[in-house]
Amino acid sequence: MQLKILGSVSPYAHAEGACPSYLVCDDGLKLLLDCGSGSHRFFDMKDGLEGLNIIISHLHRDHYNDIFNYLYASFTLHNLGLLKDRINIYLPDFPQNIYLDIINEKNAFAQFHTLKAGKDLEIGGAKVSFIEVEHSKDVKTFATKIQKGGQCIVYSGDISYIDAPKLARFAQNADILLCESSLLCEHGFPQICNHLTARQAGAIARQSGAKALVLTHFWPEEAREKYKAEAQLEFGNVILAKENMQILVGEVERGNGFLCREF
Numbered sequence: 112m113q114l115k116i117l118g119s120v121s122p123y124a125h126a127e128g129a130c131p132s133y134l135v136c137d138d139g140l141k142l143l144l145d146c147g148s149g150s151h152r153f154f155d156m157k158d159g160l161e162g163l164n165i166i167i168s169h170l171h172r173d174h175y176n177d178i179f180n181y182l183y184a185s186f187t188l189h190n191l192g193l194l195k196d197r198i199n200i201y202l203p204d205f206p207q208n209i210y211l212d213i214i215n216e217k218n219a220f221a222q223f224h225t226l227k228a229g230k231d232l233e234i235g236g237a238k239v240s241f242i243e244v245e246h247s248k249d250v251k252t253f254a255t256k257i258q259k260g261g262q263c264i265v266y267s268g269d270i271s272y273i274d275a276p277k278l279a280r281f282a283q284n285a286d287i288l289l290c291e292s293s294l295l296c297e298h299g300f301p302q303i304c305n306h307l308t309a310r311q312a313g314a315i316a317r318q319s320g321a322k323a324l325v326l327t328h329f330w331p332e333e334a335r336e337k338y339k340a341e342a343q344l345e346f347g348n349v350i351l352a353k354e355n356m357q358i359l360v361g362e363v364e365r366g367n368g369f370l371c372r373e374f
């Protein structure tokens with residue numbers, strides 16, 4: 112599988128960076144994890160929508176704001192005869208007003224599905240599974256695991272430090288743990304923010320036995336090297352997510368480590 116970073120900052124986008132969004136591709140598989148503010152700029156909308164599946168981890172705007180861009184593009188391209196199949200959207204049903212707003216969008220060529228913990232999906236030859244995690248009382252939040260061809264990518268979504276042990280179990284022996292690290296220890300008090308520090312993300316990677324940790328969900332103006340230095344207090348193989356970076360998971364099996372390219 113191949114992991115492409117479309118967005119790695121929060122809570123707002125800027126000229127070079129967008130809010131969380133990650134594209135997982137393989138033969139027959141095209142799966143977008145979240146579509147935060149500004150991230151559609153890094154997606155090939157005209158040629159990329161055919162066969163696209165989108166999973167929204169939770170209904171906070173930094174993770175779903177661009178969904179209406181995808182829906183409207185699907186509507187327009189289908190009307191022009193440039194999109195054959197409906198795109199598939201998987202999303203939580205809480206809070207209900209946002210859920211209904213999305214699934215009732217008229218200008219869309221899409222199929223909507225409600226996410227449920229413990230209900231595995233088969234998408235493009237991949238097994239996709241979920242656990243519900245603690246993040247914020249106003250949303251239902253899922254972590255996602257994608258397994259295909261003996262490879263495994265786990266995405267944390269947003270998660271409170273309280274559920275760190277649950278995520279570590281879910282990510283057991285993953286090739287890549289793609290994990291939010293909204294905070295640095297120097298920011299203090301992660302417990303009031305319902306997020307992880309980079310050091311906590313590093314500890315989860317170590318406990319899970321993951322092969323590599325991809326850190327994401329950075330504060331837009333913060334120096335990214337600080338997140339890496341902090342996570343490496345717990346875990347060695349740390350990659351900093353960056354827009355347009357591609358990570359080829361298969362290179363791990365060939366003993367080459369991860370091949371990261373920037374475009």
Ligand SMILES: [Zn+2]
Nearest residue numbers: 169171246269
């Ligand atoms: Zn959130």
Ligand SMILES: [Zn+2]
Nearest residue numbers: 121171173269
């Ligand atoms: Zn977030």
